[in-house]
Amino acid sequence: MKILLLNAGSSSLKATLVDQHAGIVLAQAKADWAGEATRYEFIAQDGVARTEVVAEMRYCETVRRFLSDLRQGQSPGLSDLSELAAVGHRFVHGGEYQTSIQITPEVRSHIEQLRELAPLHNPSSLETLAAAEAELPDVPHIAVFDTAFHSTMPPEAYTYAIPTNWTRDWGIRRFGFHGLSHAYCSRQAAKMLDRPSDNLRLVICHLGHGCSASAVHGGQCVDTTMGFTPLEGLMMATRSGSIDPGVLFHLQHHQGLTAEEIEQSLNHDSGLLGVSGISADMRQVSAAASDGDKQARLAIAIYVHRVRQAIGALTVTMGGIDALVFTAGVGENDAEIREMICSGLECLGLELDSKTNAACRPDVDIASESSRARILVIDTREDETMLREVQAVMGLPAGGSGKTKVEP
Incomplete structure (x- = not known):
């Protein structure tokens, strides 16, 4: 039982493969095209980072490349796509969704409507979702929202001082973002x-x-x-x-x-x-x-x-x-x-x-x-929060150490 986590940024994509039972990372990859050249890094379970400058690579190409790299070598992180229990996707804006949820056509449609509210991120996450669904059509895809952690704010914190009908009829309110990071740091601070x-x-x-x-x-x-x-x-x-x-x-x-x-x-x-x-x-x-x-x-x-x-x-x-x-x-x-x-x-x-x-x-x-x-x-680990959320939606027990980072 393995879980794939996809975290799309405005000019990058991070991918993480986690062993559900052991709770450890099997492999990670990152494609970053913010600079003049696109850099792709793949880290297998041995912790060795393999970095290269590649030709045009965006969200679709990164998903395909990562899935291909996972099945290479003597000890592949993923022998067969059927080993995947779920794919988790980070979405910056979840709108009315206050918890993570399995993606259906209705859920996708709602997220599509939020494109303009998170123009640097939601479109890239939707593009990543489309690529992952094309490669993994039979695997459940889970949406994890950055806005969810902030849903506990009281009305006086999330309500703007605007006409009531703007809030009531049009949903204008404060949502908050970076919730995966804030949630992880909150837990980690308590431990420290x-x-x-x-x-x-x-x-x-x-x-x-x-x-x-x-x-x-x-x-x-x-x-x-x-x-x-x-x-x-x-x-x-x-x-x-x-x-x-x-x-x-x-x-x-x-x-x-x-x-x-x-x-x-x-x-x-x-x-x-x-x-x-x-x-x-x-x-x-x-x-x-x-x-x-x-x-x-x-x-x-x-x-x-x-x-x-x-x-x-x-x-x-x-x-x-x-x-x-x-x-x-x-x-x-x-x-x-x-x-x-x-x-x-x-x-x-x-x-x-x-x-x-x-x-x-x-x-x-x-x-x-x-x-x-x-x-x-604190070294923020959004992927660890994503893993917890995917496990909760799928009804899977949290496994092992919960370490979600391969250390080079």
């Missing part, structure tokens, strides 16, 4: 602190290409920075984050921009890229800032300012904080950004240990010994 989750107050900062922060109290999300779409909230790589709606009206009335042009700019041309004029990659922006580029420095200052604001607001929402969590690409790997964010948070009881922070590799506590609250850096 050796405390039950039901009395923990966590602020989780998922800082990657997309960025969001959440307040998790007692293992449940009570608030988050993203809203009706993933565009709201923190400054991101190419997304603006929250902006005064009046700016949009001004651009339409006085600059002649169309709704489509504004949407394109706010999703693809803003954030780190828009302010710095250099890159959407924090590493390149930081390098330029170190060389004295004023716009790069401003981009980082705005980024840090927005995250610090969110941490303060979410902490007050819970009446305090027991641990601050950093995760995702920037959160896990950029010690300088973490230190800038934590500077001044002593008022919340958060004191960083600079030496531990500079040398850390997840999963680790980087708070000083005297800090009243802890500061954790």
